[in-house]
Amino acid sequence: MNTRSHYDVVxxxxxxxxxxxxxxxxxxxxxxxxxxxxxxxxxxxxxxSRDGRRYDVGLHALTNYVPPGVKGTPLTKLLRQxxxxxxxxxxxxxxxxxxxxxPGIADLRFTNDFPVLEAEVARAFPAQIDGFRTLVAxxxxxxxxxxxxxxxxxxxxxxxxxxxxLLEDMLFCPVMFYGSATERDMDFSQFVILFKALFLEGxxxxxxxxxxxxxxxxxxxxxxxxxxRMKCGVRRIVLRNGRAAGxxxxxxxxxxxxxxxxxxxxxxxxxxxxxxxxxxPRPTAPGRLSFLETITVLDRPPAALGWSGDTIVFFNEGRRxxxxxxxAPADVRSGVICLPNNFAYExxxxxxxxxxxxxxxxxxxDWAAWPEPEYRARKQEWFxxxxxxxxxxxxxxxxxxxxxxxxxxxxxxxxxxTRFTGHQRGAVYGSGVKHRRxxxxxxxxxxxxxDQGFLGIxxxxxxxxxxxxxxxxxxx
Amino acid sequence: xxxxxxxxxxxxxxxxxxxDEDLTNVxxxxxxxxxxxxxxxxxxxxxxxxxxxHGIEVPEADYLQLASLDSCAEYLTPKFNALPAKG
Numbered sequence: 021m022n023t024r025s026h027y028d029v030v031x032x033x034x035x036x037x038x039x040x041x042x043x044x045x046x047x048x049x050x051x052x053x054x055x056x057x058x059x060x061x062x063x064x065x066x067x068x069s070r071d072g073r074r075y076d077v078g079l080h081a082l083t084n085y086v087p088p089g090v091k092g093t094p095l096t097k098l099l100r101q102x103x104x105x106x107x108x109x110x111x112x113x114x115x116x117x118x119x120x121x122x123p124g125i126a127d128l129r130f131t132n133d134f135p136v137l138e139a140e141v142a143r144a145f146p147a148q149i150d151g152f153r154t155l156v157a158x159x160x161x162x163x164x165x166x167x168x169x170x171x172x173x174x175x176x177x178x179x180x181x182x183x184x185x186l187l188e189d190m191l192f193c194p195v196m197f198y199g200s201a202t203e204r205d206m207d208f209s210q211f212v213i214l215f216k217a218l219f220l221e222g223x224x225x226x227x228x229x230x231x232x233x234x235x236x237x238x239x240x241x242x243x244x245x246x247x248x249r250m251k252c253g254v255r256r257i258v259l260r261n262g263r264a265a266g267x268x269x270x271x272x273x274x275x276x277x278x279x280x281x282x283x284x285x286x287x288x289x290x291x292x293x294x295x296x297x298x299x300x301p302r303p304t305a306p307g308r309l310s311f312l313e314t315i316t317v318l319d320r321p322p323a324a325l326g327w328s329g330d331t332i333v334f335f336n337e338g339r340r341x342x343x344x345x346x347x348a349p350a351d352v353r354s355g356v357i358c359l360p361n362n363f364a365y366e367x368x369x370x371x372x373x374x375x376x377x378x379x380x381x382x383x384x385x386d387w388a389a390w391p392e393p394e395y396r397a398r399k400q401e402w403f404x405x406x407x408x409x410x411x412x413x414x415x416x417x418x419x420x421x422x423x424x425x426x427x428x429x430x431x432x433x434x435x436x437x438t439r440f441t442g443h444q445r446g447a448v449y450g451s452g453v454k455h456r457r458x459x460x461x462x463x464x465x466x467x468x469x470x471d472q473g474f475l476g477i478x479x480x481x482x483x484x485x486x487x488x489x490x491x492x493x494x495x496x
Numbered sequence: 497x498x499x500x501x502x503x504x505x506x507x508x509x510x511x512x513x514x515x516d517e518d519l520t521n522v523x524x525x526x527x528x529x530x531x532x533x534x535x536x537x538x539x540x541x542x543x544x545x546x547x548x549x550h551g552i553e554v555p556e557a558d559y560l561q562l563a564s565l566d567s568c569a570e571y572l573t574p575k576f577n578a579l580p581a582k583g
Binding site for chain 1: 512513514516533535538540541544548
């Protein structure tokens with residue numbers, strides 16, 4: 021029973037960032053407790069069960085994947101910092117992914133072997149290949165994790181190297197879908213983090229999905245002596261003389277702490293400080309980007325329908341890619357298809373059922389406002405529209421064949437995301453403004469997680485690690 | 497504690513922090529950074545593990561003393577021997 025009323029460190033949120041920070045702090049002897057409002061861990065990268073089936077939320081693939089022996093990348097740093105054996109994550113590499121514009125305008129294939137993408141660019145855009153190579157050199161040379169990098173427009177930097185807007189948008193499409201919290205353009209450091217994570221490193225997945233990763237993190241955290249309390253949200257940060265004295269929980273109990281590390285998001289943490297009487301002078305605006313996802317469970321692997329070669333497909337209708345909050349409940353013109361069966365699993369790991377997931381941009385206000393019956397009706401309507409749009413970019417399958425193979429469907433929306441993550445407006449990638457140093461209006465309250473600015477699930481864990489190191493452990 | 501025992505303590509810590517490094521042929525006189533892939537996060541972990549496991553404090557100004565196994569032994573052995581006896 022976790023009943024202490026004082027901790028060295030209180031962590032808000034049991035997502036990837038909070039768990040990773042907790043492991044570090046507990047390992048080095050800090051009394052630490054994670055408070056999570058939801059009944060499940062994982063936050064944006066969680067899972068839920070329905071009709072005996074477990075669905076992943078968020079995770080299509082772990083990005084930043086490098087094979088054993090490659091060192092000095094975010095995945096290796098993460099494993100070392102958390103003392104996790106890479107075999108414990110049981111990561112299996114992707115079969116191959118694709119950026120598809122059109123349908124039929126241009127396709128670029130990529131794998132966990134970067135030269136494949138380079139050759140594809142040379143094939144489809146021969147006049148751009150030199151520029152592409154200088155762009156890649158600039159990406160490799162950039163220190164994207166510096167806590168003090170000056171902001172720069174990624175579009176401007178990329179245009180110094182590439183003159184074909186089609187190739188530019190084809191590269192931005194996966195990069196933005198997998199992590200941009202800002203519309204149409206992004207900070208160059210964010211672009212570099214994602215370009216490396218997606219293209220220079222790669223995609224992998226444990227056969228069990230995100231549960232495997234969460235289980236390993238929880239076991240480490242428990243072994244190290246960390247505590248957690250579930251269904252136990254923080255409703256305000258209690259302040260004394262401008263510093264956090266602790267947190268007040270949803271049930272009114274007060275827990276005191278020397279430090280508070282919040283993975284709730286920047287605007288959300290500012291609200292908790294405000295509720296405690298410390299307003300933030302220039303509050304962070306909530307993000308504008310949210311998503312919905314259709315999930316189709318099949319009685320056979322996607323390969324049996326002819327969908328064998330693709331792990332992830334980033335698709336876009338036409339030549340120009342518009343990454344922005346849609347002016348309708350969803351924007352079906354572009355999206356991300358994920359076929360979780362198409363990773364290089366060991367034979368005995370093969371998934372029992374087939375999975376076909378499609379993510380698309382969504383406007384959160386609509387999904388948040390509809391009363392339950394309308395919400396359910398709209399889900400059905402948009403499910404069909406999103407799935408139909410995505411299928412234009414896959415080998416054709418007759419509607420009747422797909423229907424016959426379908427055993428279950430589900431869908432999550434910005435409403436679901438808000439429920440799982442507490443992010444205002446269902447903002448998956450958090451606020452458009454990142455706080456690299458993790459500082460807030462209170463000197464002993466720090467941010468970690470998506471609003472600190474490292475991206476993807478490896479980035480989220482590294483964010484928790486770096487903030488725990490920087491603000492707490494290195495101060496002795 | 498002898499200097500060789502001290503080197504063993506440091507190597508044990510590195511083995512736990514970086515199990516993907518081959519430590520069988522680490523040369524004591526060569527900088528660790530030049531023969532292993534250890535970054536600043538890893539060096540900080542060596543410092544923190546020394547504190548956690550052995551109660552040894554290494555102030556930031558002295559981090560350079562941990563560059564090689566030999567320099568670690570020179571610097572840390574007296575610190576180990578100055579620890580109050582366990583009991």
